[in-house]
Amino acid sequence: MKIKYSKRGLTFSFKENDHFHAGDHYRYVIDSKASEVHIIPDKNGKYKFSKKGAEQKPLVDLRNEEIREAMSMARYMEVEISDNKIIVHIIKTNVNVDTMTDVELTDLLDKADKTTFSIDKEILTKNHEALSEMLTASGFFSDKVIDDISYIFDTVSLFSGAGLLDYPFKKDDSFDIKFAIDFNKSACLTYKKNIGDHIICMDMRDLDTEDVPEADLIIGGPCCQGYSNSNRAGNTEQDIKKRLLIDDYIRVVKAKKPIMFVIENVKQFITKEKGKHLEKVFSELSTDYNITYSVVNDVKVGGYSKRERMVLIGSIKAMGKVIIPDVELALHKTAGDALKKVTPDWFNYEDITKASAETVKKMAQVRPGHNYKDIKEMKDLDRHSDVYRRLSADEPSVTINNWRKINLMPPSGNRILSVSEAAAIMGLDKNFKFYGSLNDRQQQVANGVTQAIASFIKSIVKNALYKYINGILIQDVAVA
Numbered sequence: 001m002k003i004k005y006s007k008r009g010l011t012f013s014f015k016e017n018d019h020f021h022a023g024d025h026y027r028y029v030i031d032s033k034a035s036e037v038h039i040i041p042d043k044n045g046k047y048k049f050s051k052k053g054a055e056q057k058p059l060v061d062l063r064n065e066e067i068r069e070a071m072s073m074a075r076y077m078e079v080e081i082s083d084n085k086i087i088v089h090i091i092k093t094n095v096n097v098d099t100m101t102d103v104e105l106t107d108l109l110d111k112a113d114k115t116t117f118s119i120d121k122e123i124l125t126k127n128h129e130a131l132s133e134m135l136t137a138s139g140f141f142s143d144k145v146i147d148d149i150s151y152i153f154d155t156v157s158l159f160s161g162a163g164l165l166d167y168p169f170k171k172d173d174s175f176d177i178k179f180a181i182d183f184n185k186s187a188c189l190t191y192k193k194n195i196g197d198h199i200i201c202m203d204m205r206d207l208d209t210e211d212v213p214e215a216d217l218i219i220g221g222p223c224c225q226g227y228s229n230s231n232r233a234g235n236t237e238q239d240i241k242k243r244l245l246i247d248d249y250i251r252v253v254k255a256k257k258p259i260m261f262v263i264e265n266v267k268q269f270i271t272k273e274k275g276k277h278l279e280k281v282f283s284e285l286s287t288d289y290n291i292t293y294s295v296v297n298d299v300k301v302g303g304y305s306k307r308e309r310m311v312l313i314g315s316i317k318a319m320g321k322v323i324i325p326d327v328e329l330a331l332h333k334t335a336g337d338a339l340k341k342v343t344p345d346w347f348n349y350e351d352i353t354k355a356s357a358e359t360v361k362k363m364a365q366v367r368p369g370h371n372y373k374d375i376k377e378m379k380d381l382d383r384h385s386d387v388y389r390r391l392s393a394d395e396p397s398v399t400i401n402n403w404r405k406i407n408l409m410p411p412s413g414n415r416i417l418s419v420s421e422a423a424a425i426m427g428l429d430k431n432f433k434f435y436g437s438l439n440d441r442q443q444q445v446a447n448g449v450t451q452a453i454a455s456f457i458k459s460i461v462k463n464a465l466y467k468y469i470n471g472i473l474i475q476d477v478a479v480a
Contacts, residue, residue, distance in 0.1 A: 009063035010037065010071060010088060013052035014081060022051040022058045030070050037070060039086035060086070151469050152176050153462075156212055156256065158220035158249055160199055162190040162434065164426065164448030165219060165264060168455045170195045174462055178213045186436025187444050194432050204248040209255035217461060218253055218261040221449065222246045246277050250284045257288070259319065260465060262457055263312040264449050267295045270310055281312065289314035290321040296453050298396075300328040303452030304338040304425045305397040311457055315464060322464045336393030338424040339410060347433035348419035351441055353404045355415060363407065363414040368392045397425045402446040404439070419445060427451030 016022065019041060027045035029038045039060060049058035070090065071077075078089040152173070157166050157180035169175040180199035182188050188201040222245045246263075253261050263269075263281065270278050270293070282291055293312035298305045315322045342349070355363065366374040369392035373379050378388070386398050386406050393411040400408075400422050407416055417425075419434055422445045434441035 009061075009067045010077070011059070011061045011063075012077075012079060013057040013059045014079070014086075016056075016058055017081070019084065020049065020058050020081070020086070022049050022056050024049050024058070028062065028067075030066065032070070035090040037067070037088040037090070039088070041084070151466065153216040153259075153465055154178050154214065155217045155219065156215040156252070156258070157181070157199075158218060158252060159204065159222050159245065160187075160191055160220065161447050162187045162444040163195045163199075164428070164451070165221060165454045165457070166191070166195055167428070167432070168451060168458045169219070172458060172462065174466075175217070175458075178215065181207060184440075184444075186440035187447075189435040190433070190441075190444055193435060204245060207248065207252070209252055212252055212256055215256055216259045216465065218249075218256065218258045219264075219457075219461075220249060220262070221264045222249050246280060250281065253285060253314070259316055259468065260322070260461060261285075261289070261314045262461060263310075264453070264457065265310050265312075267308050267310045270295070278312075281314075285314055289316060290319065292321050292324055294324040294326070296324070296456060297328075298427075298450045298452050299332045301452045301456040302329055302333065303396075303427055303450045304333045304335060305399060305450060307399040307450055307453075309449055309453050311453070313457075313460065313464075315468075319464060319468045322460065324460060332396055334394055335391040335397040335425060336411065338397070338427075339391075339393070339421055341430075342418075342420050342424050343430075346420040346424075346430040348423065348441060351419035351434075351438055353416055353438060353442070355407070359407065360414045362388060363390075363409055366390045366409065368411045369395060400425055400446055402443055404442050422446075427455075 014020070024041060025043050025045040025048050026039055027042045027047065029040065030036075031038060047062065050061055051057070052059040078091060080087045080089065153175050155169060155175050155177045157163075157177055160166060160180040160182045161184070163170070163180070166177055166180065170177060177196065177198060180191060180195070181202060181204060182191065182199065183201065183203045185201055188199050191199045249263065278293070285291065291312065291314045293310060295308050296311050298307040298309075311324060313322045313324065362372075362375045362378070365376065366372070366388055368390050370390060371385055372381065372383050372388040375388060384406065386401070386408065388407050388409070389398055390409040391397055391411050398408070403417050403422060409415065410417055410421060419438075419441045420430075422442070423432060423434070426445060426448060427450050434444050436444070
């Protein structure tokens with residue numbers, strides 16, 4: 001793992017193993033030539049691993065002058081944990097960490113500990129609740145959750161689109177979505193038919209916060225095309241207006257003061273325009289909320305694709321910071337697992353853009369798992385790697401963008417994916433139906449968040465809210 005340089009010295013925690021335990025003694029050796037600090041178990045050592053957090057992880061906390069001097073030239077450190085020692089590699093880059101924001105350090109710093117959890121593939125493929133098992137096994141769910149307490153959290157959805165983020169919340173009795181909004185008429189129709197009539201179709205910039213009901217939770221994904229690398233230009237007046245829509249999300253959160261809020265978006269939200277949009281969330285809302293964010297990969301949390309989304313969670317100060325666990329399923333689903341579920345009784349089964357004869361000839365040249373480089377007349381061109389991509393049945397799907405534009409194909413057949421096939425890869429069930437023109441339906445799928453990531457978000461939020469409510473109820477009982 002990588003850790004940030006600190007003027008105070010060398011401080012980091014790690015997952016306990018057979019050789020390193022909280023409470024054990026150790027000594028250290030500084031190898032100046034190699035720019036390394038070696039931490040060695042020694043029962044007679046001067047230093048002792050402290051305990052960090054509820055999991056009581058071993059904590060290294062060295063703050064003496066010798067260590068501070070060794071760290072003084074560091075930009076960041078890479079920590080290597082072996083059987084008999086911990087080696088801290090002092091990395092001296094030409095990047096001035098002292099002047100960098102947390103946003104700018106995103107690409108330098110890894111998330112800390114990762115939990116990998118195995119679930120039988122048959123269970124994983126058929127049962128979305130396997131995700132809860134994974135989070136429980138990772139130690140994420142709190143032992144303090146009281147199963148017999150029932151509570152319903154009023155929820156507001158902003159920039160709701162077709163409702164792919166809302167769908168897992170809608171299916172969970174712990175949440176009542178009171179209000180949703182989006183400007184796209186076709187997406188609003190899809191939302192109404194699948195989730196509920198509580199959505200209004202209008203521009204968020206015209207929304208009066210007085211018309212938004214009070215809520216425990218606000219969720220949403222401010223229009224993401226302006227941030228995404230799939231839009232290579234990204235600097236048109238329209239793009240800039242889309243990127244400014246984060247202001248309206250912040251405006252509603254400030255007015256309604258929910259217990260929690262969630263923003264999901266493409267991962268470029270973190271870094272676009274030197275991170276100013278993420279910094280805006282922090283500068284506007286961090287006084288009242290603890291804020292944390294992470295990039296979540298769909299296949300790692302039980303999905304069928306490699307799609308990555310940025311997840312940001314804000315929680316009121318009384319709740320403490322909500323941790324987004326870094327978990328990964330040891331068994332990954334594949335595009336084939338999703339596509340084999342699709343049968344003629346699925347909605348949108350016949351929704352396929354018909355390719356020209358010339359395009360079909362090109363498709364016929366592409367092998368599963370390959371792209372336009374298989375096409376004789378295109379092999380020397382410089383195109384996006386997903387152009388004329390044929391999915392492999394044995395691998396996770398590539399990210400589902402608007403696949404009509406790139407000719408994304410199933411493992412067999414010289415055609416692009418149907419709307420139902422793309423929906424299945426996104427993790428939707430056969431009962432979810434998309435409305436509007438064929439292009440509208442395709443774009444609605446492409447704009448959405450996968451159901452595995454949406455369910456992952458819902459599980460984190462639900463656990464945090466119940467933990468908070470349980471704490472309040474326990475205090476009330478104690479006072480009574």
